[in-house]
Amino acid sequence: MRRLVPMLLAALAALAAGCEKKTQPAPSGESGAPTATAGQSAGSAAPEGSDTILLGEVGALTGGQATFGISTRNGVELALKEANAAGGVKGKKVAVRVYDDQSKPEEAALAVTRLITQDKVVLILGEVASSSSLAMAEKAQAANVPMITPSSTNPAVTEKGENIFRVCFIDPFQGFVMAKFAHDNLKMNKVAVLQDNKSAYSIGLADVFTRKFTEMGGKITGTESYSQGDTDYRAQLTAIKKTQPDGIYVPGYYSEVGVIARQARELGLKVPLMGGDGWDSEKLYELGSSAIEGSYFSNHYSPDNPDPRVQKFIADYKAAYGGVPDALAALGYDAARVAVEALKRAPDTSSASLREAIAQTKDFPGVAGTVSLDEKRNAVKSAVVLKVADGKATYVTTISP
Numbered sequence: 001m002r003r004l005v006p007m008l009l010a011a012l013a014a015l016a017a018g019c020e021k022k023t024q025p026a027p028s029g030e031s032g033a034p035t036a037t038a039g040q041s042a043g044s045a046a047p048e049g050s051d052t053i054l055l056g057e058v059g060a061l062t063g064g065q066a067t068f069g070i071s072t073r074n075g076v077e078l079a080l081k082e083a084n085a086a087g088g089v090k091g092k093k094v095a096v097r098v099y100d101d102q103s104k105p106e107e108a109a110l111a112v113t114r115l116i117t118q119d120k121v122v123l124i125l126g127e128v129a130s131s132s133s134l135a136m137a138e139k140a141q142a143a144n145v146p147m148i149t150p151s152s153t154n155p156a157v158t159e160k161g162e163n164i165f166r167v168c169f170i171d172p173f174q175g176f177v178m179a180k181f182a183h184d185n186l187k188m189n190k191v192a193v194l195q196d197n198k199s200a201y202s203i204g205l206a207d208v209f210t211r212k213f214t215e216m217g218g219k220i221t222g223t224e225s226y227s228q229g230d231t232d233y234r235a236q237l238t239a240i241k242k243t244q245p246d247g248i249y250v251p252g253y254y255s256e257v258g259v260i261a262r263q264a265r266e267l268g269l270k271v272p273l274m275g276g277d278g279w280d281s282e283k284l285y286e287l288g289s290s291a292i293e294g295s296y297f298s299n300h301y302s303p304d305n306p307d308p309r310v311q312k313f314i315a316d317y318k319a320a321y322g323g324v325p326d327a328l329a330a331l332g333y334d335a336a337r338v339a340v341e342a343l344k345r346a347p348d349t350s351s352a353s354l355r356e357a358i359a360q361t362k363d364f365p366g367v368a369g370t371v372s373l374d375e376k377r378n379a380v381k382s383a384v385v386l387k388v389a390d391g392k393a394t395y396v397t398t399i400s401p
């Protein structure tokens with residue numbers, strides 16, 4: 001049942017990091033049939049000379065979180081292309097070996113082991129979903145290989161050990177942000193919670209929101225749950241409707257949230273939905289359509305940010321991939337750049353040197369905010385609140401820690 005799917009195209013993307021060729025990650029449809037094993041297809045294409053520093057990346061290029069992995073892939077690739085165009089690191093090109101985990105934590109764990117034992121990468125980028133990063137961090141920490149997650153926000157990820165870092169904020173902050181926004185800005189008093197019981201991210205965020213909103217004087221009218229991949233949420237939504245909330249907090253991922261929004265509206269639940277960064281996907285607007293309009297979510301970044309650094313990134317990204325980068329793309333870009341900077345500062349590419357160099361990241365000018373890592377290897381940053389309007393996310397406000 002081991003169905004680790006390394007994609008030929010992903011392996012080619014690894015090569016592209018070392019040359020000029022523009023490569024798109026494989027669309028999720030293409031890799032539906034897991035055919036090759038990781039060693040085979042990726043191995044032959046790997047640029048593993050003494051003139052190359054090899055990084056590893058694990059992402060959801062297919063499955064329910066595919067837009068997360070694809071956007072991250074693009075961001076990482078853009079950063080490495082730029083780094084290589086600017087001369088690389090220590091006279092070498094930086095390349096990346098990529099594995100698709102199909103949105104499954106078990107596959108993410110297998111991929112990370114393969115990157116470490118077989119490909120012998122010096123550093124690992126990924127994952128997005130906290131449950132997958134938790135599975136990966138376990139392995140990376142045990143093998144003493146540094147790992148940087150661009151966007152996993154569950155606090156337990158970096159608690160796995162001194163080798164595990166992230167360039168984003170954590171959920172004790174993110175949960176506070178939406179509780180504060182619901183209470184202060186939306187003037188809500190009663191909120192219901194609908195959480196994904198299969199996601200460490202969702203459970204953690206629901207928990208923080210509940211605590212913070214209650215501390216602010218608000219009331220949680222009820223908490224319901226679902227499992228990632230479910231398609232019928234009517235029983236939970238009907239139960240929630242009976243509690244007459246002013247809003248519903250749904251800290252899940254876009255694939256489920258889009259459908260939840262539709263079913264909520266069908267059942268006559270008209271109040272705003274609220275969520276976190278897991279909503280950030282083009283697919284949310286497709287799946288949710290008019291049902292998701294007027295809802296709010298917290299996020300790491302907004303393309304509306306007029307900062308020239310951010311606007312340049314957006315222009316470069318558009319030129320390379322043809323769409324506006326989401327937060328995953330921005331954080332993937334930032335994570336890869338933090339990795340490159342650490343590689344430059346480190347005296348050599350040993351785990352110990354790299355770990356030390358990453359830990360010292362301070363005031364790094366990212367496109368999703370400035371990255372300064374604290375003693376727990378987390379970035380401390382502000383969050384934005386976005387409103388869904390006209391089929392996209394529009395900037396509302398920034399909330400700082």
Ligand code: PHE
Pocket residue numbers: 068128129130131151152153154201277278279280327328
């Ligand atoms: N923070 C989410 C998690 O930990 C992942 C995510 C980040 C999703 C940013 C979308 C945007 O699972």
